[in-house]
Amino acid sequence: MNDQAQTGVGIELIDVVKRYPGQADPAVRGLSLNIPAGETVMFVGPSGCGKTTSLKMINRLIEPTSGQILIDGADITTQNANELRRSIGYVIQGGGLLPHLSVADNIGLVPGLLKWDRRRIAARVDELLELVGLQPNIYRDRYPRELSGGQQQRVGVARGLAADPPVVLMDEPFGAVDPITRQRLQDELISIQEELHKTIVCVTHDIDEAIKLGDRILILQEGASIAQFAAPEEILSQPANDFVADFIGAESKLKQLSLLRVGDLDLTQPHTATVGEPVDEVLQRAEAAGAASVVILDERRRPRDWVFLRSLRGHTIVPDPQKALQTVVDHRSTLADALDSMLVSSHAGAMVTRRDEFIGVITYDAVAEHVRGSEHSGVNE
Numbered sequence: 001m002n003d004q005a006q007t008g009v010g011i012e013l014i015d016v017v018k019r020y021p022g023q024a025d026p027a028v029r030g031l032s033l034n035i036p037a038g039e040t041v042m043f044v045g046p047s048g049c050g051k052t053t054s055l056k057m058i059n060r061l062i063e064p065t066s067g068q069i070l071i072d073g074a075d076i077t078t079q080n081a082n083e084l085r086r087s088i089g090y091v092i093q094g095g096g097l098l099p100h101l102s103v104a105d106n107i108g109l110v111p112g113l114l115k116w117d118r119r120r121i122a123a124r125v126d127e128l129l130e131l132v133g134l135q136p137n138i139y140r141d142r143y144p145r146e147l148s149g150g151q152q153q154r155v156g157v158a159r160g161l162a163a164d165p166p167v168v169l170m171d172e173p174f175g176a177v178d179p180i181t182r183q184r185l186q187d188e189l190i191s192i193q194e195e196l197h198k199t200i201v202c203v204t205h206d207i208d209e210a211i212k213l214g215d216r217i218l219i220l221q222e223g224a225s226i227a228q229f230a231a232p233e234e235i236l237s238q239p240a241n242d243f244v245a246d247f248i249g250a251e252s253k254l255k256q257l258s259l260l261r262v263g264d265l266d267l268t269q270p271h272t273a274t275v276g277e278p279v280d281e282v283l284q285r286a287e288a289a290g291a292a293s294v295v296i297l298d299e300r301r302r303p304r305d306w307v308f309l310r311s312l313r314g315h316t317i318v319p320d321p322q323k324a325l326q327t328v329v330d331h332r333s334t335l336a337d338a339l340d341s342m343l344v345s346s347h348a349g350a351m352v353t354r355r356d357e358f359i360g361v362i363t364y365d366a367v368a369e370h371v372r373g374s375e376h377s378g379v380n381e
């Protein structure tokens with residue numbers, strides 16, 4: 001990114017109350033909270049507890065009934081509401097793209113309102129498309145209807161970051177995409193955040209997503225009263241009360257898998273073959289070593305498939321299977337994500353990549369072994 005990239009600023013809520021007209025009880029009953037600069041804070045809690053209301057008060061999409069909200073120490077009510085909203089990124093479920101605008105125009109919306117010149121906006125659009133993993137020359141002129149759900153969501157993230165805001169608010173950003181796409185988007189957000197250090201406030205229904213993405217998790221009860229506000233490790237190992245314990249569920253041992261990365265475990269090195277290689281040689285090599293399967297790589301060492309040897313018989317050269325791979329995970333993926341991917345694998349494992357290059361496989365047995373090991377030694381120590 002550019003040298004002057006804006007990093008995050010702190011947000012403080014002081015006794016914030018929201019009472020909707022005609023409702024007996026306030027939706028938010030006096031929320032006080034300190035969100036440190038540059039952190040990702042996840043809001044979770046049961047339906048109707050006031051997550052979205054609390055989030056939307058930060059950019060004044062909803063006005064508080066009373067209380068104060070400070071961003072970088074300044075009271076947000078002293079600013080013009082439109083200007084405030086332009087200075088805060090906002091990402092919603094599905095991307096919220098305007099259907100009649102191209103991808104480039106959607107991303108360039110806020111920079112345009114801020115009167116950036118055209119060349120700067122065009123350069124920024126391309127920079128952001130790269131950042132969210134979409135090739136600018138292919139995607140910038142497309143319309144939202146020409147994109148998959150996951151691609152629309154990527155564009156939504158790019159739009160939220162467009163004017164390089166110090167604060168980004170996200171409301172169920174990955175709720176509308178399938179589980180595999182969701183994992184990838186989460187992984188991308190983690191790597192974007194490692195680079196940018198924005199202050200991100202994100203509402204989610206998914207406690208696993210909160211554990212994976214959050215530096216801290218805010219667990220809310222009805223009326224947005226705080227049940228616990230702490231780092232994921234602490235919430236899992238020391239739930240503050242029964243409500244939190246129930247909310248994170250019985251399998252908190254398993255949920256620890258959302259805190260560990262695939263790259264933290266020793267990977268297995270299977271036999272590999274390259275597309276176009278003579279099958280005879282591959283079979284000889286693999287059978288001599290007693291292997292039953294090989295991972296097929298392309299000439300750039302990207303995984304193409306993981307096959308049993310018998311499926312290669314009948315071919316003279318190793319074929320390039322033209323199908324989408326489901327069982328590849330990045331080395332930064334969590335163990336929980338890797339387990340999800342393994343469920344669709346006939347090898348009880350997933351191929352692991354670093355920057356798209358194959359680096360080994362992670363097996364169900366290795367994960368199970370790790371869980372058993374941590375039960376004995378105690379991951380919380």
Ligand SMILES: Nc1ncnc2c1ncn2[C@@H]1O[C@H](COP(=O)(O)OP(=O)(O)OP(=O)(O)O)[C@@H](O)[C@H]1O
Pocket residue numbers: 020021023027045046047048049050051052053054
């Ligand atoms: N515009 C509104 N008018 C009246 N009541 C509202 C309005 N918006 C929200 N509420 C009420 O305020 C409470 C909090 O709603 P909010 O949408 O903030 O909850 P939430 O935790 O985000 O819920 P969910 O997880 O279901 O999205 C709920 O009881 C809801 O019915």
